[in-house]
Amino acid sequence: MEEVGTGLLDRLDAMQRVAASAPGGPLLIVAGPGTGKTRTLTHRMAYLCAELGVFPERCLAITFTRRAAAELKERLEALLGDVAEDITVGTFHSLGLTVLKENAKAAGLGSGWRIADEHEQTQAREQAGDDDAAYRKLLRQQDLVDLDDLISVPVSLLSEDPALVEKYRRRWQWIFVDEYQDVDELQYQLLRLLSPPDGNLCAIGDPDQAIYSFRGADVQYFLRFNTDFVDARLVRLTRNYRSSAPILAAAVQAIAPTTLVSGRRLDPARLDPEASLVGRYAARSVADEADFVVRTIDELVGGLSHRSLDSGRVDSRAAAVGNLSFSDIAVLYRTDAQSGPIVDALSRAGIPVQKRSHNRLRDRRGVAEIARELRHAGGASGPLRVRVKAAGQALAQRYAAPTLDGDQPAPEDVRLAAELLLPLADRTGDDLPLFLQQLATGAEVDALDPRAEAVNLLTLHAAKGLEFPVVFLVGCEDGLLPLRWPGSTPSEEEVAEERRLFFVGLTRAQDRLYVSSSAKRFRHGSEREQSPTPFLDVIDSGLFEKLGEAAPARPKDRQLRLL
Ligand code: ATP
Ligand code: MG
16 A cells, blocks of 8 residues: 555646645546546545545546556555545446446336347347337337446436435545546436536546547537536646657647647656657558568567567667567557558567457447357356357357458457457356456456567557557558548548547657558558558658668568458
8 A cells, every 4th residue: 555644645746736636526637648647536536535534435436448447446446455445436337337236126127137138139129120219118128228228227217316316426426537538428418417517526538539439429528528517627737757758749749730628738757868759661561561560679679589588578779768578569550450460470570469459349239249159159058268268269250251441351350359358257257147247338358468478469549548668650641540431531520530549649659659651551452552641741850760761572562462
């Protein structure tokens, strides 16, 4: 347990301390990447409980993912010890589930209600035609709810019952929401019911990292916080502890054209005069780009031939970076389909990789499909671990089809599908209902092991909130970032969101950042000429170091082999 009492806020900077020790009432903390949002939020909660006598059982902290909830809980335990156990920490879905469990009868659900699987949902949808009300009625007749119901049913229950609202407002008098820029309409409605307009609601986030509009998130709720909540206090955190000054300068310039934060600034806490510029590599092909990544990792980690087989950690030849291990390195990309050639090249060079993505298996539909497969797979009595594996394999086969944007599926995706879910199955033992519930109430499955000695491969969406000493942002090409479908022009708002995604990517890097593009790429069924993303054009060229001329073309472009 860390120091409690007078020293609690000592580890915060001046503005973080202002945010952490602000009095009750609505509080909006607008904080850029790397400014210590989680640190500030946990210290605020700890300070309120340890110093101001707020009861931990009156506190509710809400995040979007299980990973974020677990991290918050862990950090609270470090600050408060056992007291942290009394604080409710969860995702929006787990909060909805709690409210629903406590009011199942009022919601018209019988004692055996549960979350419907995909098959049951499809059946109900087909029967109901296009009529969503009729669809829900059918589910309800079978005592089933779907994932949207986990939020919408509590919202309707609370909207119709002021006494119930009072009950929850008394229970959770202090509410904290992380990544507030990502709330969608139903989550927002739930929050407005749980918190009175002058309530102790503390929301923290960064509008410039709002990247989930495709699943209904709306950054407008963040931007209008001070009209929704009375006398809201605003605190800004602008001191960035994560990135070197050149990386930060590039990121701030990249977001500037469409920033949602007036007077956006990020001040580097790190002022290393030796800091590297942003490496920029223009590859002639996708294979060349992948080779560039391998070559550079090889240089950074000190030469593959010299690598210790025990740990992968070796003395780096690059003194400015220090001791680097593979897990310090991340390769980020816009679409999952890009990962194939990179995984191939790294694996051929003997570099271990681990991959995480928001793929189809991890969206809500995927969860329901897994639930259904699990009921069939491996025999009803088999151990959960075995059944999860069998279900993963069945799904992998089903998904061995072209990806959404018409690209070939990455072989890695198919393998990953077969491996999905297992760590969670380990944690939940043989408890299938618990496993499904955990799967359903988290927005993603955690497949990234921070201790694994492997280079991390992630989509930009999956990289949100993480940081790595070395980051490669590959495929910085027009049409890929911003992403464009053939025959359609993205709206201004869509391009702005893609730019925010680019900003999220750049700001994951601590010491070294590499951006690369390929002159051609196989997309939408044919090989296309690609040009670098216009997002790079707004960055001062003095912040880049142009890296080596592209290696001579190979006789046969490896990418074509995927055909
Ligand atoms: P993002 O928007 O990218 O999720 P964040 O605001 O959540 O960023 P954190 O990940 O909480 O940022 O913090 C970034 C880094 O800065 C972490 O390594 C954290 O430990 C460090 N940090 C935060 N505040 C301080 C501080 N006051 N002193 C030293 N280091 C700090
Ligand atoms: Mg964060």
